[in-house]
Amino acid sequence: MTIAITGATGQLGRLVVESLKTRVPAGEILALVRDPAKAADMGVAARAADYTQAETLGPALEGVDTLLLISGNEVGQRLPQHRAVIEAAQAAGVKRIAYTSILRADASPLVLADEHKATEALLKASGLAYTLLRNSWYAENYAGSIHGAVASGALIGSAGQGKISAAARADYAQAAAVVLATDGHENKTYELAGDTAFTLAELAAEISAKAGKTIPYNDLPEAEYAKVLESLGLPAAFAAILAQSDVGASQGGLFDDGHQLSALIGRPTTPISALVASLLP
Ligand SMILES: NC(=O)c1ccc[n+]([C@@H]2O[C@H](COP(=O)([O-])OP(=O)(O)OC[C@H]3O[C@@H](n4cnc5c(N)ncnc54)[C@H](OP(=O)(O)O)[C@@H]3O)[C@@H](O)[C@H]2O)c1
Known part of the structure; x- marks a missing residue:
């Protein structure tokens, strides 16, 4: 069983890896990062993966069962980036993708939701099992x-x-770790908020x-x-x-x-x- 996390050297990604290490053996965790040198302190294996360099994505995803796709941070460029990851995951035989989306992506008044809504549609059309982590605002x-x-x-x-139902980044990260490490989250959508x-x-x-x-x-x-x-x-x-x-x-x-975040992490946000x-x- 291999669980991979994109954006693992980002603020959320580091917290996900930390939380995941308390749930599964470190040998089952793979950090997918733009710069593997930045992941040297994380205590898990790292592979190079850049959303904008499709040729890096196939090798990075080899042997991966479950993938957390952490949405990119280049607003306006994210849909083609996410598409490249989803297509590479399909080709590599990834079984399930969890994706960090935004609260009620399909009905949100925030312009930021547009790329998330489109990515969710790609995931649903991919035929892979998916888990949508629709995160509200980070307190930070x-x-x-x-x-x-x-x-x-x-x-x-x-x-x-x-x-505003904000929660700490660490709360959302823990929820991501839970859905990566446990069963029963296939094709589910979680509205996660404080x-x-x-x-x-x-x-x-x-x-x-x-x-x-x-x-x-x-x-x-x-x-x-x-x-x-x-x-x-x-x-x-x-x-x-x-x-x-x-x-x-x-x-x-x-x-x-809806308190789905505290329900997933088993403690108040x-x-x-x-x-x-x-x-x-
Ligand atoms: N819910 C909220 O309030 C909220 C707020 C801000 C952002 N977000 C979203 O949540 C995501 C994670 O948040 P965060 O705080 O962890 O953001 P962050 O610290 O900026 O981390 C973003 C991660 O995405 C990686 N990344 C960016 N472009 C990439 C590319 N082309 N290929 C591969 N990886 C790429 C970065 O890689 P490097 O480590 O190499 O830089 C970094 O690891 C953000 O990217 C954004 O989509 C949500």
Whole structure:
């Protein structure tokens, strides 16, 4: 039994490998990475695999039974990248692919969901068994805004009153490890989200309590928020995507109260207060 993880040297991938090592022998785990040298400290075998270099994917997937395809981070380029991995997996005889998608990918108001929805369709059409891990927001996405809020005196965003069911990256990673290491997840779709949801005003209140001063939440129009993010150094296209994601959150796109994540990992998810406390001790 060989379980392979793409993007294994990324932030989520490293946590998946760590969690998987507590569930299956390290010899059954294979890190598929752009640069095997970066995986030297991981304690599992590593093979070179680049989504944009199809010739690397066949050899990388040889002998793999179960694959975790961690979605790429080049927004706009991901569909052909994911297609190349899925096609190589079919050719290599991979039995099941788990894929890190986005919450309710098929109905999400977030533009970010488009590539995930299309990848899910490819997976379903591939004939391989699949498991869709539809992840809500990582709590860690707010690390920069929390520091920025303390420095500038206000938390900003465009999420209005939208409730956000974020969870820690480690929670999503553990869920991925569970579906890779155990049976019964074939052709299943999981909507994975934190047990507790918060509005950005509630996050601002949490930051205020830890910072010892009042930090309000200022809700901005989408274009204005995108401009602020750009002025902070984010590329314009990415700033626009983040601002649009906030608008999607205002429409409920990142809220879920199904508790499927805590059910999979067998413990409550990590609340946003844990991130705030770790950043503002
Ligand atoms: N739910 C959320 O809130 C949220 C937030 C951000 C991102 N995401 C999605 O979740 C994924 C994992 O998150 P993360 O925090 O682990 O992101 P990350 O730290 O940026 O990791 C992305 C991983 O993808 C790998 N990768 C990128 N392009 C590749 C290519 N052409 N071929 C092979 N591997 C490639 C990177 O390889 P290297 O190690 O070589 O760089 C890295 O390991 C992201 O890529 C993105 O799709 C979700």
